Amino acid sequence: MKRSRQRGTTERSQARRAELIATGRKLFADTAYDALSVDDIAQHAGVAKGLIYYYFKSKRGYYLAIVEDSVAELVARAGSDTDLPRGERVRRTVDGYLHYAQHHQAAYRTIVTGGVGSDAEVLAIRDAVREELVATIAEGAYGRRSVPPLARLALIGWLSGVEGVTLDWIAPGTPGPVPPREELGALLVRTLRGTLTVIEEFVPECPAPPPS
Structure with missing residues (x-):
């Protein structure tokens, strides 16, 4: 049961990360890199900006x-x-x-x-x-x-x-x-x-x- 919960948590984490990347691809398609802040990205993604830092460490890490x-x-x-x-x-x-x-x-x-x-x-x-x-x-x-x-x-x-x-x-x-x-x-x-x-x-x- 514990292993199943861990797998479910990992899958949800990967899905959330993929969702954030998909959002970023749309944002950077229409907006220059320097024109977007982490706050802007978080607002468009509908998440707290801490989640961006959790998965990607920084805006540049997110972009990469x-x-x-x-x-x-x-x-x-x-x-x-x-x-x-x-x-x-x-x-x-x-x-x-x-x-x-x-x-x-x-x-x-x-x-x-x-x-x-x-x-x-x-x-x-x-x-x-x-x-x-x-x-x-x-x-x-x-x-x-x-x-x-x-x-x-x-x-x-x-x-x-x-x-x-x-x-x-x-x-x-x-x-x-x-x-x-x-x-x-x-x-x-x-x-x-x-x-x-x-x-x-x-x-x-x-x-x-x-x-x-």
């Missing part, structure tokens, strides 16, 4: 938890469907990435641009998610997450281009009609195939997967 939660969701969406053929998995990875950016625009901007100013911890989170996404792409293309340095740099270059394109795609007021996600995804997959072909030229042990 929100960024990390957003990163985890982005990586999970991009890295799903691991049982698919390699070519299809690469396409699904790109589509999952764009789907996340399209439906979580503020969180995506925070992840890609580094969030608040030049916060070193947020930048470290951004760099970590880039490495994870590159590993996900490598696994989809080659069946392994680790690739030689030159191949990794080529994939980082491709991903940096994807970030710039995606930021422009979701930017409010982008001139002209915005292409649908499927069309943009097809374009990015085609450019990735070109990158994989170049990688094969320079790194023969990383052959480009056959078209599918």
